[in-house]
Amino acid sequence: xxxxxxxxxxxxxxxxxxxxPFGALLYHFGxxxxxxxxxxxxxxxxxxxxDHPSARSACLAAGVxxxxxxxxxxxxxxxxxxxxxxxxxxxxxxx
Amino acid sequence: xxxxxxxxxxxxxxxxxxTAPGKLTDLFSLGLDAPICxxxxxxxxxxxxxxHCLSSSGRRDxxxxxxxxxxxxxxxxxxxxxxxxxxxxxxxxxxxxxWELVDYATAHHVGVKFSTNGVRLDAxxxxxxxxxxxxxxxxxxxxxxxxxxxxVRGPGSFDTALRAMQHLADAGLRGFKxxxxxxxxxxxxxxxxxxxxxxxxxxxxxxxxxxxxxxxxTWDELHPLPEQQRQLYDWLVxxxxxxxxxxxxxxxSAFGGALPGLNLCGAGRVVCLIDPVGDVYACPFAIHENxxxxxxxxxxxxxxVWKTSALFADLRKPDTGxxxxxxxxxxxxxxxxxxxxxxxxxxxxxxxxxxxxGYGEAALAxxxxxxxxxxxxxxxxxxxxxxxxxxxxxxxxxxxxxPGAGGPVPVTIGVRPAASAPLGRPPAHDCDExxxxxxxxxxxx
Numbered sequence: 001x002x003x004x005x006x007x008x009x010x011x012x013x014x015x016x017x018x019x020x021p022f023g024a025l026l027y028h029f030g031x032x033x034x035x036x037x038x039x040x041x042x043x044x045x046x047x048x049x050x051d052h053p054s055a056r057s058a059c060l061a062a063g064v065x066x067x068x069x070x071x072x073x074x075x076x077x078x079x080x081x082x083x084x085x086x087x088x089x090x091x092x093x094x095x
Numbered sequence: 096x097x098x099x100x101x102x103x104x105x106x107x108x109x110x111x112x113x114t115a116p117g118k119l120t121d122l123f124s125l126g127l128d129a130p131i132c133x134x135x136x137x138x139x140x141x142x143x144x145x146x147h148c149l150s151s152s153g154r155r156d157x158x159x160x161x162x163x164x165x166x167x168x169x170x171x172x173x174x175x176x177x178x179x180x181x182x183x184x185x186x187x188x189x190x191x192x193x194w195e196l197v198d199y200a201t202a203h204h205v206g207v208k209f210s211t212n213g214v215r216l217d218a219x220x221x222x223x224x225x226x227x228x229x230x231x232x233x234x235x236x237x238x239x240x241x242x243x244x245x246x247v248r249g250p251g252s253f254d255t256a257l258r259a260m261q262h263l264a265d266a267g268l269r270g271f272k273x274x275x276x277x278x279x280x281x282x283x284x285x286x287x288x289x290x291x292x293x294x295x296x297x298x299x300x301x302x303x304x305x306x307x308x309x310x311x312x313t314w315d316e317l318h319p320l321p322e323q324q325r326q327l328y329d330w331l332v333x334x335x336x337x338x339x340x341x342x343x344x345x346x347x348s349a350f351g352g353a354l355p356g357l358n359l360c361g362a363g364r365v366v367c368l369i370d371p372v373g374d375v376y377a378c379p380f381a382i383h384e385n386x387x388x389x390x391x392x393x394x395x396x397x398x399x400v401w402k403t404s405a406l407f408a409d410l411r412k413p414d415t416g417x418x419x420x421x422x423x424x425x426x427x428x429x430x431x432x433x434x435x436x437x438x439x440x441x442x443x444x445x446x447x448x449x450x451x452x453g454y455g456e457a458a459l460a461x462x463x464x465x466x467x468x469x470x471x472x473x474x475x476x477x478x479x480x481x482x483x484x485x486x487x488x489x490x491x492x493x494x495x496x497x498p499g500a501g502g503p504v505p506v507t508i509g510v511r512p513a514a515s516a517p518l519g520r521p522p523a524h525d526c527d528e529x530x531x532x533x534x535x536x537x538x539x540x
Contacts, residue, residue: 029229
């Protein structure tokens with residue numbers, strides 16, 4: 001699955017996220033699936049998705065180097081596949 | 096023990112470069128700040144007397160947590176961000192405050208999965224369950240036919256379970272769990288179980304029989320034969336994506352490829368048990384003073400037990416592998432199940448009694464257990480027993496027992512000496528409950 005870094009994303013409202021020393025655990029109450037984030041950077045990215053106009057912007061703000069963006073896109077794709085995160089309707093479209 | 100959640104691929108690879116410190120298993124093996132989920136047995140009371148009940152349930156214990164105490168535990172779990180609890184017993188739905196506690200938990204962001212034999216699952220309860228995203232239910236059934244099931248779970252229990260599943264299906268609930276403890280008698284029925292699950296739109300969940308509770312009495316007659324273990328493994332490999340296992344068969348991974356799941360004993364690391372009187376044990380299959388970490392009524396509550404128990408600290412130390420260290424399959428099976436070893440008299444740092452490489456049989460022979468968890472040979476027993484003392488309890492032998500009560504049972508029950516069966520033992524819990532049951536986590540990111 002390809003992940004569109006330039007779209008707006010958010011953590012699904014039914015997901016509970018618990019920080020852990022190694023990153024975080026995520027639990028989705030709808031699908032009853034558990035996932036985990038393997039480091040603090042990806043946690044920072046996921047946590048801030050809703051505050052950024054795009055996933056790319058969230059990654060860069062969290063300090064992800066350009067060269068590592070593809071790897072982060074793959075990680076986010078996995079989360080999107082399991083509906084831990086979902087696309088956000090752009091605020092602009094409401095007008 | 097079924098200590099790990101129903102998780103997807105073992106270990107998981109890091110999708111993110113850089114900091115990922117190894118496999119998920121390694122991260123979890125040192126313990127978490129809070130359990131991912133835990134098993135909570137709400138009562139030792141049960142309408143059934145399953146011969147393999149891991150908690151020897153039957154009679155309510157007068158010391159069981161009150162409604163207010165249960166709510167205080169839920170408050171703690173919410174604060175610790177425990178994602179969900181696996182509620183069992185006994186038969187949890189016989190507690191008058193069962194639904195009140197379920198509602199309280201979900202309102203406080205603690206998800207609920209509960210195991211039931213179906214006795215109280217009528218159309219109204221099914222409708223209620225169908226309306227909630229935060230409550231999941233597991234119906235226990237240990238035979239795909241009335242004959243095989245009722246021999247283990249008691250007369251009428253097959254019909255009760257199927258009636259409950261029909262109510263759930265009629266209410267439109269899909270994906271509830273049909274939970275089966277695998278025995279010598281039902282392994283030939285795996286495909287039939289799958290068909291039953293499919294018929295009701297349920298998901299099949301298979302778990303391992305442990306020699307815990309009354310399971311110690313019936314282990315010799317019920318645990319899978321060596322060739323059946325292979326059959327089970329092959330079936331799980333072929334159908335692993337369609338069934339949940341609570342990660343309970345990781346000892347079978349030593350046949351070859353690892354099965355889906357954490358393949359890790361999560362006792363005290365990622366899961367634990369709270370029993371009806373508030374005692375916190377490392378795992379649902381280890382109700383024994385050796386694995387008792389504390390009580391939720393202690394000053395620090397559940398959080399204090401989880402974070403400061405010396406027992407849990409010990410369980411979170413890296414595994415040494417012990418006698419298994421030199422085995423080429425140790426990385427797959429991690430030495431198997433702690434509770435299975437303990438209740439068959441084996442050292443905890445050696446092979447599982449059902450080690451598929453055959454080391455378990457040798458180990459059992461060397462401790463004088465034969466292939467058995469038989470009594471009188473220094474095999475530890477739980478002092479907690481709430482078994483029914485009269486019908487429908489089954490003959491247990493020894494003074495004070497009621498031979499023949501409950502009618503003929505096609506399973507031979509081991510004899511327990513009177514001295515080791517004080518009246519104070521707790522009741523049978525009907526379900527083989529993984530604290531992480533229902534977890535279908537996937538190693539993402």
